[in-house]
Every structure is written in C-alpha cells, then in structure tokens.
Amino acid sequence: MDASSAFQDTLPLSSDALLTQLGDWGLAYRLHSHIPLRTVEDAKGVEDQFLVPGENTLRLKNLYLRDKKKRNYLVTLEQSREIDLKALGAELGVGNLSFGSADRLMQSLGIRPGAVSPLAMINGVQNEVRFFMDSAAQKSDVINMHPLVNDRTVVMTRADLMAFFDRIGCEVTWLP
Template sequence: MDASSAYQDTLPISSDALVARLDEWGLAYRLHEHVPLRTVEDAKAVEAQFMVPGETALRIKNLYLRDKKKRNHLVTLEQSRDIDLKALGAELGIGNLSFGSADRLLQNLGIRPGAVSPLAMITGVENGVTFYMDAAAQDADVICMHPLVNDRTVVMTRVDVLRFFDKIGCDVVWI
C-alpha cells in the first residue's frame, strides 16, 4: 500500500478523521489535494500554489528516527537543511540515530513512508515518540504538512499548529 488517501482507511487515524478533528477543535487550515509527494523535490514542484502572497511559510522535511536505546523520534526540519544523523544525534543528546522501518513508522506514528508529518504526533504521543521541531517554525506565518497521507497538504498557521500540539499533549523540543 502506498501513502495516498486511497489507503487512508487502513491507518489508525484516517486523514479525513484528522481533518474532522481539526475542524472540531476550531483549528484553521487550508487543505490542498495534489499528486502524491514522495520527496522534497516533489513538494517543491507544487507547493508554490499553496501560498498566499506575503505569507512566510515553513516548508518541512520529516525524519522518523530510532536511537540505540530503541526510542522513537520524529524530527521536523526546514526542507533545505542538510542532515548528518551523527551530528543530529549529538546535538539532541541521544547518540546514534538511524531511520526507523516502515513497520515501526506505521506502528508508532500511524503513517506510511512518504507521509511523515508533525500531524502524525496525534498517534505518536500515545506511543512515546519524542518530537523535535526546527526553531525556524517559530518565525513562520504558516507551516505546510501532510495530513497523514501524501496526496494532500494542509497549510496551518504557526499558532494553530502549536494549538494542535497542546490539544494532543505533545511537547515540542525546539532545535
């Protein structure tokens, strides 16, 4: 199965259910449907259409990682940042990091490869995943994220993203 909305009903929380929860909580967003985006390059090709002139947007990439103690981490960074896992592990004080498997991604964040998103912390919180977010998010007007599938993008204000984390009980570690 791929990470598109065609298979969302096989996830612990579907994209539609997540969007309904955003509505229920009064969190504003703009929802865009598009071809599946599997890479940062794919996203760069379409994300300009999501923006409002004058809006400062944080475009992100997300890493599902495990440390040597088998703890799970979701790291959300500005999409153009270069990643050195050894240096990142040292910066976070958690040692050696490696990418988590697709099976663990589904088990711990409730998503498939290609749809990794901060919004997946709605499941990750329950499974003890630690969430790290690029400090650049604190200066962005909006943040573009997949709503658990890779053929949709939600654009949310920074304030509403932080309200989402509060609603689900997610502590954000700023890096």
Template sequence: MDASSAYQDSLPVSSDALLAQLDDWGIDYRLHEHVPLRTVEDAKGVEDAIMAEGEVALRLKNLYLRDKKKRNHLISLEQDRDVDLKALGAELGLGNLSFGSADRLLENLGVRPGAVTPLAMINGRDHNVRFYMDKAAQNADSIYMHPLVNDRTIGLSRDAFLAVMDRLGVEIQWV
C-alpha cells in the same frame, strides 16, 4: 500500499478523521489536494500552487528516527536544511540515530513512508515518540505539512500548529 488518501482507511487515524478533529477543535487550516508527494523535490513542484504570495512559510521534511536505546523520535525540519544524523544525535544528546523501518513507522506514528508529518503525533504520543521541531517554525507565518497522507497538504498558522500540538498533549522540543 502507498501513502495516499486512497488507503487512508487502513491507517489507525484516517486523514479525514484528523481533519474532522481539527474542525471540531476550531482549528483553521487550508487544505490542498495534489498528486502524491514522496520527496522534498516532489513537494517543491507544487509549492507555488499551495502557498500564499509573500507569506513566511515553513515547508517541512520529517524524519522518523530511532536511537541506540530503541527510542523513537520524529524530527521536523525546514525542507532544505542539511541533516547529518551523527551531528544531530550529538546535538540532541541521543547518540547514534538511524531511520526507523516502514513497519515501525506505521506502528508508532500511524503513517507510511512519504506521509511523515508532525500531525502523526496524534498516534505517536501514545507510543512514546519524542517530537522535535525546527526553531524556524517560531518565526513562520504558516507551516505546511501532510495530514497523514501524501496527496494532501494543509497550511496552518504558527499559532494554529501550536494549538494542535497542545490539544494532542505533545511537548515540542525545539532544535
């Protein structure tokens, strides 16, 4: 199965259910539907159609990682930031980091490869996944991310994003 909305009903929380929850909470977002985006390069191909002109936007790349103690971590960074896993692990005091498997990703965050997103913490919070967010988000007007599937992108204001994380009970660790 791919990570598109065609298979969202096989996820623990569907994209439609997540968006309905955001609506119930009164969270404003801008929804964009597009071809499935599997990489940062794919995402760059649709950015102009999605983002408002002149906005300070944070576009994310998301890493599902495990440390040597088998703890799970979701790290959301500005999409063009270079990542050295060894240096990142040292900076966060986690030691060696490696990518989690697709099976663990689905089990712990409820998404498939290509659809990793901070919004997956709707599942991750119940699986002791630790969430880290790029400090650049603190200065962004908008933050763009997948709503659990990779053929949709939502834009949230910084305040709306923080409100969602608060509603989910997710502690953000800034990096």
C-alpha cells in the same frame, strides 16, 4: 499500499478523521489535494501553488528516527536544511540515530513512508515518540504539512499548529 488518501482507511486514524478533529477543535487550515509527494523534490514542484504573497511559509522535511535504545523520534526541519544524523544525535543528546523501518513508522506514528508529518504526533504521543522541530517554525506565519497522507497538504498557521500540539499533549523540543 502507498501513502495516498486512497488507502487512508487502513490507517489507525484516517486523514479525513484527522481533518474533522482539527475542525472540531476550531483549528483552521487550508487543504490542498495533489499528486502523491514522496520526496522533498516532489514537494518543491507542487507547493509553490499553495504560496500566498506576503505569507512567511515554512516547508518541511520530516525524519522518523530511532536510537540504539529503540527510542523513537520525529524530527521536523526546514525543507532545505542539511542534516547529518551523527551530528543530530549528538545535538539531541541521544547518541547514534538511524531511520526507522516502515513497520515501526506505522506502529509508532500510524502512517506510511512518504506521509511523515508533525500531525502524525496525534498517534505518536501515545507511543512515546519524542518530537523535535526546527526553530524556523517559530518565525513562520504558516506551515505546510501532510495530514497523514501524501496526496494532501494542509497549510496551518503556527498558532493553530501549536494549539494542536497542546490539544494532544505533545511537547515540542526546538532545534536551533
């Protein structure tokens, strides 16, 4: 199975259910459907279509990581930001980090590789996943992210994304 919406009914929370929940909470978003995006490079070619002139848009890359004590982390960074896992682990104060397996990703965030997104914290908060976000998000008007599948992108305002985190009880730790 891949991370596209064709298999969303095999997820603990489907993309459609997430989008309905966002609407029920009064959180606005623009939804775009597209080919499955598996990498940052794939996304760069497609996301230009979503840009609105004058909007400061944050494009993301998301890392599902674990430390030696088997604690789980979702780290969301500006798409072009360079990352050194050893330095990141030191910055977070958690020691050495490594990428989590596909099985653990499903268990902890309820998604498949290629669909990692801050919106997956709707599942992650129940599984004690710690969330870190690039402080560049604090300066953005809108943020592009996958709604639990990789063939859709939602564009949300920063304020609506922060309201989402409040709704689900997700603490955001900002990365400089």
